[in-house]
Amino acid sequence: MAALQPVRGTHDLLPDAARAHRAVEARAFEVASRFGFGEIMTPIFEFTEVFKRTLGDTSDIVTKEMYTFEDRGGESLTLRPEGTAAIVRAFISGGLAQQVPVKAFYRGPMFRYERPQKGRQRQFHQVGIEILGVEGPAADIEVIACGAHILEALGLGGTVTVELNTLGDVESRAAYRETLVAYLQGRKGELSEDSLTRLEKNPLRILDSKDEGDRAVVAEAPILADSLNDASRDFFARVQEGLAALNVPIEISPRLVRGLDYYTHTAFEFTTTKLGAQGTVLAGGRYDGLVKQMGGPPTPGVGWAAGVERLAMLLADPPPAPRPLAVIPAGAEADTLALTVTDRLRRAGYAVDLGYSGNMGKRMKRANKIAARAAVILGPDEIAAGAATVRDLDSGDQEAVPFDALEGALDRFR
RNA sequence: GCGGGUAUAGCUCAGUUGGUUAGAGCGCUUGGUUGUGGUCCAAGAGGUCGUCGGUUCAAAUCCGACUACUCGCCCCA
Incomplete structure (x- = not known):
């Protein structure tokens, strides 16, 4: 058993597992197609710069989780750790700005150098959708509804909770960040070691901390909702109205924040309690600044990604082999x-x-x-x-x- | 990257205070049944006890390191 093993954090999918895996992908694409999404296939590696610029220099993904290597020409390349950056790059390279709104579906392997756990691997697979070029909340609503439909189609309707929050527009987010940091500075002594690092790198993350001491501090922290300007507040309200009209049951979760720098406004997570610490099964949000940040024309965007392995593990009845x-x-x-x-x-x-x-x-x-x-x-x-x-x-x-x-x-x- | 647990047959697991040839169920192969599967019965194959080293007259069993898996943290789908 020792000699010939797959690389740590990678797995073979033998026929039964492969069938479950493909079923998840196929269902997701089928539903997304009904919503008008078309598949975009991008390479599984990109210039390292593509991910560095989109994910932010401080994110863990960039600082310690990327599979980066030099090719024979001396170019620094990276195996994609997530899908959005590549889709946005393709949007810019392919001149798709002329055709907005663009509704893209993608699927395939992603790579992160992490310590493996249940539901966490070094090569894993995602399906995802993105809408580029739509400013209003209609896109947020559609994208979340599509995620909910897919999970329903997989028979997971009852087992997953949808948590929703807003980070506000750039102005609101910056204002809140300032208020929050000021507050946390005052109670620095009570924060965990991890959170002291977060205070420098990504203070919003502290809201999400599992540390008891942190939670006590967070409980009395200023609320993001109070820092929202009128436009942001209105945007969030309209997202909620739309989802209510579609009967997508949501939980407002004021402390839900997303890890990656490019998010604005809507943030959401579909979670289950059945997968231990890796309960997030589908997650995403709005990223209005990203396309411009990557050198494209200012274009708003919203989307999500879902973990195929995590979804496959939840499948109540895995698809049977065909009977010949x-x-x-x-x-x-x-x-x-x-x-x-x-x-x-x-x-x-x-x-x-x-x-x-x-x-x-x-x-x-x-x-x-x-x-x-x-x-x-x-x-x-x-x-x-x-x-x-x-x-x-x-x-x-x-x-x-x-x-x-x-x-x-x-x-x-x- | 940090902390805990685990590692015996293809799979799920027994294995006593260290003691001779390491077991079970399922699965697999063969036969009972050379024109009829499932159920049943019988036989058989399959293990360097994760790897390397140490302690001992003797190690699957005790100790150490490594590797993999696993749970939690970090982070994230």
Whole structure:
């Protein structure tokens, strides 16, 4: 067991797991398509600068979690740690500013050098959506509603809570930050070590702290809502009204803040209690300054990303493998016939298994093991009669079906 | 990056105070059944006890380091 292991924090997806994984992606894309999102596929690596500029120099992702390397030309490249930066880069490189609003869906692997835990890997997969170029709250509403639909489609409707907050526009956020820092400076002595670092790097994060001492300090801290200007307050109210009209149940969570620097206004998180410390299953927000910050035309944006592995773990009933037909030759004379019958049925759209060896008993066992719906038995008797014996493997009933009528007669086993 | 726990067959797990050839269930292979699967019965294959080192007459068992997994922190999907 020791010798040949996958790289730490990476995992193989064997057929059952792969099917669950693909099911999550497929459901997500299907629902997003109904909302009008089109898929954008970007490379899994970018110039390191792309992530440094978008995520902010102080974020943990940039300072300690990126897989960064030099290629042979001496360029610094980085395996993408998240999806938004690449989508925004593609938006700028591809001149999509001419076509706003742009509604993008993406999926695929992301890479972060972290200590693995349940629901946290070094290579993991996300699906995500972004709307670029819409200033009003209609986009926030649509994006959150889409996330809720997807989780519903996955059968997770009842198990996930939607937490919502606003960070306000740039002005409000800056004002609050100042008020908060002033307050926290006064009670510095009571803060945890982690929070003292946060005070320098990302003071809003302290609101989110799990440390008991921090929580006591935070409980008496000034509230962000009080620092909102009228425009921000109005924006937030309209987001809430829209979601209420759509019956998306939300919890206002005044201490919800997002880690990455580029967020403004709406912030949200879909969480479950079933995954331990990694309960966030889908999260995002609005990032009005990002496109401009990356060198594109000023363009507002809003979106989210969801963790495919986390969602797959929650799937109540993982998708079953498809049930095939089993073609079973009895005796060597039937081999060629079995081959051609199998081929015909496959061309007609059936999933068909034709074993490679073994007598009839063994082949029946295999048919049973792969959960075949029916066995199509071909032997000397069948060849003589010009009709296959078709056995329903659930009921055990058998009937004779003329060779040339097989395609139509097997429809109920499809 | 920090702190705790765990590591025995493909999987889930037993294994006494250190003692001879390390077990069970499931799964797998074969046979009972050379034209009929599931159930049942029987037999069989499969283990350098995570790796390396130490203590001991003797280590799966005690000690150390490493590796992986896992829980929490940080951070985040």
